[in-house]
Amino acid sequence: MRIVCLISGEGTNLQALIDWQTKGLLGDATIVGVISNVASAYGLKRAERASIPTSVLPHREYSHRLLFDQALRSLINGYDPDLVVLAGFMRILTAEFVTHYRHRLINIHPSLLPKYKGLYTHRRALEAGDTVAGATVHWVTEALDAGDIIQQIEVPIVANDSEESLKTRVVELEHTLYPSVIRDLSLGVISC
C-alpha cells in the first residue's frame, strides 16, 4: 500500500509512521512521499532524514482554493498512492478533492469525534468539564471532521490538566493510533 502524507508543521505523527516503517511494523504500507503546503514545516526534514521524497506546494501561490486543490491532486497522483494520509495538514479541502479520494483519504483529529470538530479541541474539552478526551482516525468526507470513524482512543482528563498538558498526552497516543490503523488498513484487517 503506497501512502502519501500531507503535513503543514511539526510532523510528529509523520515521525511515528516513519519509525514504525523503519522497524518493519507498518504492515504492507510504505510512505512514498510527503507533501507540505508550508516550506518551513519541520516534518519535511523528518522525511528527508528518512530518505522519503518530499514536495512543497505553497497555498499562497494560488488565488483560489479550487486551483490549489487541483495542483495538490496532480502532485499527489504523481506518487501513485493507494492511501492519502492527512497528518497535521492545516487546509480545508474542497468537495471535489475529497470526492476524488473517497475511501482513500484519512485524517487524525485530536478529539473524540463527533465532539469538538475543528480547532481548539483540548481547550473546549476542558471548558466543558469533560472527564475524558482523545483522538480519532476517520475517513475524510466533504463535511469537516465528520467522515466515518475508523478508530478512537480515549485519554482521561486529570485534575489540573492544562490545554498543553492534555494536548501532550493526546498526541502521544496519536503516535500509536495512527500507525496501527494504517498497518491494519494495509493488511486488510480494517476496510472501508
Ligand code: GRF
Ligand atoms: C495532531 O494533533 C493531529 O491530531 C492534528 O494535527 C496535529 C498534528 O501534529 N490533526 P503533528 O504535526 O503530527 O505533530
